[in-house]
Each structure stands twice: as structure tokens, then as C-alpha cells.
Amino acid sequence: MLLARLLAIRPSDETQLILIAVVVGVLAALGYVLLRTSLEQVEAYFFGPLHSLLSIDLGGWRRVGIVLLPVLGIVCLIPLMLLFPGDVGGYGLPRFLEIVNLRGGVIRARSIFITIVAPALTIGSGGSAGLEGPIAQLGGAIGSNVGQTFGVTGTKMRVMVASGVAAGIAAVFNAPMAGVMFAIEIVLLGDFEIHHFTPLVIAAGVATASARMVFGNALMFDVPAYTLVSYWELLLYAGLGVVVGGLAVLNIKIFYGVWDLFESSRLPRLVRPVVGAALVGTVGIGLPQVMGGGYHTISEAMHGDLPWLLMAALPLFKMVTTAITLGSGGAGGIFAPAMFMGTMVGGAYGAMVHAIWPSATAPVGTYALVGLGAFLAAAAHAPLTAMFLLFEITNSHEIVLPVLFASAIGTIIARLFYAESIDTEALSRKGVELKVGRELTAMNALTVAEVMHKDFASVPASLDLHSLAQRFATSPWIYFPVLDHGERMVGIISLNDIRTVLVEEELAHLVVVADMMTREVITVFPDDTLNRAMEEFGRKDIEQMPVVARQDPGRVLGMLKRQDVIRAYNEQILGRAHGAYGAPMH
Numbered sequence: 084m085l086l087a088r089l090l091a092i093r094p095s096d097e098t099q100l101i102l103i104a105v106v107v108g109v110l111a112a113l114g115y116v117l118l119r120t121s122l123e124q125v126e127a128y129f130f131g132p133l134h135s136l137l138s139i140d141l142g143g144w145r146r147v148g149i150v151l152l153p154v155l156g157i158v159c160l161i162p163l164m165l166l167f168p169g170d171v172g173g174y175g176l177p178r179f180l181e182i183v184n185l186r187g188g189v190i191r192a193r194s195i196f197i198t199i200v201a202p203a204l205t206i207g208s209g210g211s212a213g214l215e216g217p218i219a220q221l222g223g224a225i226g227s228n229v230g231q232t233f234g235v236t237g238t239k240m241r242v243m244v245a246s247g248v249a250a251g252i253a254a255v256f257n258a259p260m261a262g263v264m265f266a267i268e269i270v271l272l273g274d275f276e277i278h279h280f281t282p283l284v285i286a287a288g289v290a291t292a293s294a295r296m297v298f299g300n301a302l303m304f305d306v307p308a309y310t311l312v313s314y315w316e317l318l319l320y321a322g323l324g325v326v327v328g329g330l331a332v333l334n335i336k337i338f339y340g341v342w343d344l345f346e347s348s349r350l351p352r353l354v355r356p357v358v359g360a361a362l363v364g365t366v367g368i369g370l371p372q373v374m375g376g377g378y379h380t381i382s383e384a385m386h387g388d389l390p391w392l393l394m395a396a397l398p399l400f401k402m403v404t405t406a407i408t409l410g411s412g413g414a415g416g417i418f419a420p421a422m423f424m425g426t427m428v429g430g431a432y433g434a435m436v437h438a439i440w441p442s443a444t445a446p447v448g449t450y451a452l453v454g455l456g457a458f459l460a461a462a463a464h465a466p467l468t469a470m471f472l473l474f475e476i477t478n479s480h481e482i483v484l485p486v487l488f489a490s491a492i493g494t495i496i497a498r499l500f501y502a503e504s505i506d507t508e509a510l511s512r513k514g515v516e517l518k519v520g521r522e523l524t525a526m527n528a529l530t531v532a533e534v535m536h537k538d539f540a541s542v543p544a545s546l547d548l549h550s551l552a553q554r555f556a557t558s559p560w561i562y563f564p565v566l567d568h569g570e571r572m573v574g575i576i577s578l579n580d581i582r583t584v585l586v587e588e589e590l591a592h593l594v595v596v597a598d599m600m601t602r603e604v605i606t607v608f609p610d611d612t613l614n615r616a617m618e619e620f621g622r623k624d625i626e627q628m629p630v631v632a633r634q635d636p637g638r639v640l641g642m643l644k645r646q647d648v649i650r651a652y653n654e655q656i657l658g659r660a661h662g663a664y665g666a667p668m669h
Contacts, residue, residue, distance in 0.1 A: 097281070100239060104246045104282035107229050108289030111222040111250035115290070116297050118199045118218060125207025126375065129156065149209070149371065150364030156208020157360040157413060160201060161353055164412075167193065171201050172356060172412040177509035179220045183270055187237070187612075188244040190227035198224060201414035209374040211363050211404035215255055216416015219265065222251025226286075236610065237529045242279045245271055249283045250290035257300055258475035259287035264468040269506060305382040307448040309479045316444060317488050323432050323450065324457055324489035328496025330428055331461035334402045335505045338417070339512070341406035352412065359411025363404045372397055373404045377423040381455070384430040385448040394431040394451075398424040417505060421462045422455045429454015452477070456486045461493035464504040531616055531643055532609035534651050535630045539642035541566050544573055544597040548581050551596055555581075562627040564639045565600045571637035572629060574600035608633040609640060613648050620645045 129152050134140060137148035164171045170193070182190060202217040226247025230240050245266040253262030263283045345355050366373055372380040372393075380397070383389050405420040433450025444450075456469035469490045473482050497504075503511045541564045542551060555561070555578050565574040580599050606629050607616050619628060630641040 099233075100235075100242060100279070100282045101285055103229060103233050103235065103243065104286040105289050107222075107226045107243060107246045108250045108286035109293055110225045110229060111247050111286065112254045112290040112293035112297075114195065114199070114221045114225055115218055115251055115254040115294055118203060118214065118221060119298075121199055121203035122207045122214060125156070125203050129208045146368050149367050149374075150361055153205075153209040153360035153364045153367075153374070153408075153413075154357055156204045156210060157356045159208075160204045160356070160414070163197065163201060164353060164356075167197060170194070170197055172205075172414050174216075174409040174417065174509065175220055175414070176216050176416060176506050179223060180270060180272075180506060181510055183223065183241060183244050184272065188223075188227055188240040189231065190224045190244070192224075192228050194224040195221060195228065202416070205408065205413040205415050206375055208360075209364060209367060210360060210408045210413045210415060211373055211375070211377075211401065211420065212408050212413060212415020213376055213417060213419025213422075214415070215252065215418035217414070218251040218255055219248045219270065219416070219418075222247035222249070222254075222290075223270070226250070237533050238279075241271070242282055245279075246282050246286035250286040253287035254290040254294035256472060256476055257291055257295060258472055259284065259291045261468060261472035261475050262287040262290070264471045265465070268465040268468050269463050269504075272507075305385065306476050307385050307446075307452065309449055309452060309477045309482045310445050311449075311481045311485060312443060312445050314484075317484060319436050319444065320450075320453055320485040320489045321492050323429060323454060324461075324492030325496055326432060327425060327428055327454060327457040327489065328461045328493040329500075330398060330424070331458060331493060331497045331505075332500045334421075334424065334462060335501055335503075335508060337402045338406040338410070338505060339508060341403070342410035342509075345410045345412070356412035359407045359413060362407050362411075366400060366404050370397070370400050373400050376419045377401070378419070381423055381426045381451075384426045384451045387430075387447040389427075389430065391431055391434040394427045394434065397427045401427070417462070418459070421459045421505075425455040425458025426451045427454075428458060453482070453485045453489050457489035457493045460490035461497040462505045464494055464498065466490040466494045529613045529651055530609065531607050531611045531613065531630055534613065534647050535609065535641035535643045536647075537641045539564070539629075539639070541572075541639065542576070542596055543567075544595065544600070546596045547592055548594045548596070548599065549592050551576070551581060560627065560642065562625070562629075562642070564604075564629045564642070565596055566639070572604065572631065572639050573597075574602045575604045575629065576600040577625075604629060606631045606636065607643060613651060616643060616648055617645075620648070 133152065133155070137145070137151060139146055139148045160171065182188060198217050198221040202212065202214060206212050206214060223244045224247070226243040226245070227240065229247075230243035235243055248270050249259075249262040249266040251262070252265045253259040256262070266283055345359070348355065350358060363374065380389070384394055401420055401424050405417060409415060409417070430447050430451035432454065433444070433447040436450070437444045437447060452473065456473040459472070460466040460469035466487070470483060470486050473486045474480070501508075540554070540558050540560050542554060544565050544567055551563075554563070561578045563576055564572045565576055567573045574597070576596055576599060580601070605619050605623060605625065607619055609630055610633065620626070626645045628643055629639045630643050632638045632640055
């Protein structure tokens, strides 16, 4: 008896999302483990046995051999580019943002495999790119595919994708709230309903715990203890924000300038990443710090182990090499390069101010740490993500004010000179405006199934019009699907269809529905978007239409009202948190 009661329990929509978010969190953490392990294995081979085989360790002129490392990595990637044309290589986060915000968040399963292999080969062999962007996309792809498996659609699919993104970033940094803020601020661009916040937090928490079981609490770079000497020092951090904001704008200009050079070149598309890898390797002969993710160099800067001049020069070279790697077609992200640039800028700035006011300022590593967050905030227009990230990785509440000052000012400066972030600029250049497009395509995020009425009324084809009129008089519906003896739809009839006949009392008893009904019925399927439904409403200027099964168009599943579609659209735009759209509207 107890078992029967338990089996009869059906969780609410929100509870179902939370349970699915747990699955997403575990799988996203597993995806992170696979991607990080793959990267480490590739890196260990290219900068271990292969490094020695090419005699690069011997130094001198033999260091020229370092050029071959990223080239060989890209050559290994070419078969994947041929197998999945258009899906491999380049900076993939803008395309990911478009899918999530404008195309319903449905991502193909093969993206999971591609997002593990391609960045591992590019970054592991020395390409100048980051792991975090691909991990965000990997988590999002996992969230989307888990959602598809459980039949999630519409706005809840975006929640699943965002949960996967939050889980992936949380697993990387052992920072669940930073992962949540990354998903909301960078991926969803702040367009988020508060009642969907819980699944993101659950997924991020589960992923963090799962990743810690494998890698422990250690990050991919060492973080120094944070100290704030005095509150007057906040003015210096504000100055750092100004410097970072200007350099973030320069970074965007260099990134897309190099991108344009490769796009306009006559080089075959498969040759471009090879040329790009060779150029990065050439820079790496003199400055090996710019190759790969740069996590070791970040640690060195934070502990004050790098000379001032080197820290001042590295950001510019990192900007160029990252632009070359991704602009030419290598795979990776800009999150780690942004952290690298910010760390170096902050370290160089900190060394300068510390030399001038040694007793009134914190060590160089402290400024490097704040610079990391500020540059990330300015480049991605995501100050809250930066603040939560540094708070969680330092476990220090004292860092909040310096990061807040530097990040806010850096973001303001960057926005003043460049309206788009480095992530959204690629889409803006294609004419895709996410913030405007999100409103224009709001109905593409909702499906007919989420809005249709299952408690509709139908009439038999043999019913006389007098009886039909009585049904119209007591029903909220002005359209009735007409069914045959086998309960299959053979037409539709509206109140307007019978108005003239009702005037003739005798005819009303003699004429049946089959004589007056419309046999060519405009219908929609449950998985159609509301945008498609509005197009169908407009074809004949009708107010209601049947929803039929895609595999069996004669079977009516429900009815859809134009006014409900409009109401759903308005709620989507206004962001009302009246509950999940998954419940039918009444």
C-alpha cells in the first residue's frame, strides 16, 4: 500500500527541475574531469617526451623546435575539423550564447565529444587559449542533452543549460556561487527568473563536491593570502580599474582585428589554424609564458616571482597570441587568457605603486589577484562574477571592496568605449543583437505544449446545429474540433460559421455539423514554438486552433488560444515570476 502511494506521487515542475539539476551537476563535473585530464595528458606528452625528442630542452637555437608543438597539435585536430565541419575550432562561446538565448538551448550530443577533444589538443600543445570557456560550453551541452532526455522544453531548457554552465565553472574553481553568477551574468545576460535560481545552485554545489572528490580543493593556480593595508588603498585599486578597463577595450580590438585578418585572408580554412599555431609558437620561442593556459605563470605573478618589465609586456603578447590561436581556428576560450592578462597588469601596477608607497600598499601578489578579477569583469562585462569568484577562491571578505572598486570602474570604462563584451561582439558584428533579439524571439523559447489547454470541448459530426448552439452558449470556446465515430478529427466549426443558419429555426434542427464545418483545419503540434503558432493564427485570422499529435494528426491533444499565446509572450518579456510555464494556462 505504501509502495503504491509512493509510486503515485508526482513531483512538481520545480522539484523535477531540481532533481534533474542533480544529474546535470554530477555529469558536468565528470565532463570537467575528462576535459582537464585530457588536457593534462596532451600537455604532458607535448611538453615532455615530444619536447625532449625535438631537443628543445637543450636551449639555444634548438628552441626553434617549440614552433612545432602547437602546429602538431592543430594537425591532430584537422581530422576532427573534416569530420564535423563548422563545429570545431574558433571561439565558440558567442555561437553558444546565440543557441541558448535565441534558439531554445537545444544542443547536439556530439558537441560534448568535440568540446573535450578540440580544446585539449589546442591548449595542451601550446595554443594560447583557456579551458574555462570550453568547460562552460561542455556543461551547457550536458545540461541540454540531459534536459532533452527528460523531455524538458521551452524556458526550462534554458534553465538546464544554465545549470550545466554553472556546474562546469563551479567545478573548475571550487566556487559554486561564481559558477551561478557566470551562468546568469555571462551566458543568460542577466535575463533570468528568480524561481529558477535553485536548480543552478544545486547543480553548481553538486558539481563542486564531485570535482573535489577527484582533484581536492586545489585550483589550477596558487592563490596568495589577501591583505588590505588601509582603506586609502581603495583609491589605488580604483586606478587599477581604469587601467584594466582601457586594456580590456584594447584586447577586444586586437582580438577581432586579428579575427578579421584571418577571415579576409585567401588561405584555405584548414591551413589557417596551422599558420596561427606556427605564429604562436614563434612568439613562444622568446616568451613561452604565453603558450597554453598560463596557469603556472599566473601563480608566479601572484607570488611576486616575476620581474616588473616581464609582467608589463606579457599582457600585450598574450592578447596577440590568443587572438591568433582562436582567430585562426584553434579551439579554446578567453576566460583563462583574460585572467592571465589581468594578473600581469595587476602585478605590474602593484609593483609600481608598491615601489612608490611601500609601507602603505599590499604586496605585488595582492594587486595581481585583484587585477585578475577586474580584467575578467571588464572584458566580459561581468563584475558580479569576478567578485564572487575572488571571494570564493580566497575565502576572504576583505577582498570584496577592492575587487568591487576595480571591477566596477573597469567595466564602466570598457562599456564607455565598447558597448559589447568580448563574448557578444562576434554576434553584434553578424547583426545578431542578443538583448533585442531575446525579446523579438521570446516566443521561440516557449512551446505550444506549455500553453495549450487539455480540457477542451469537441462535438460529433452528426450533431444538429440547434444542439451545437446550446453548447456554444455554455462553453468558453468559440471553436469546436469535429470528431467522427472513431474520435478522430474530421473538421472544425466556429460560432461564426453557424450564425446565419441559427436565424432559420427549422434549418437549425435539420442541418448537422458535418454540413457546415471547415474540413481544412489549421493545426499546430505540441512541440511547435509559439512563434510558429502565431504565424498559423495569422493565416486565417482565427482566435483558437486544435493541437494535434505530430505522429497522428487526426488525434486532438488540446486547444490553443491566441490570447494565451500573447499573454505568455508578455510574461516572458516582463519576466514575471508567476511559476513555471510548464503548467497549462487556465
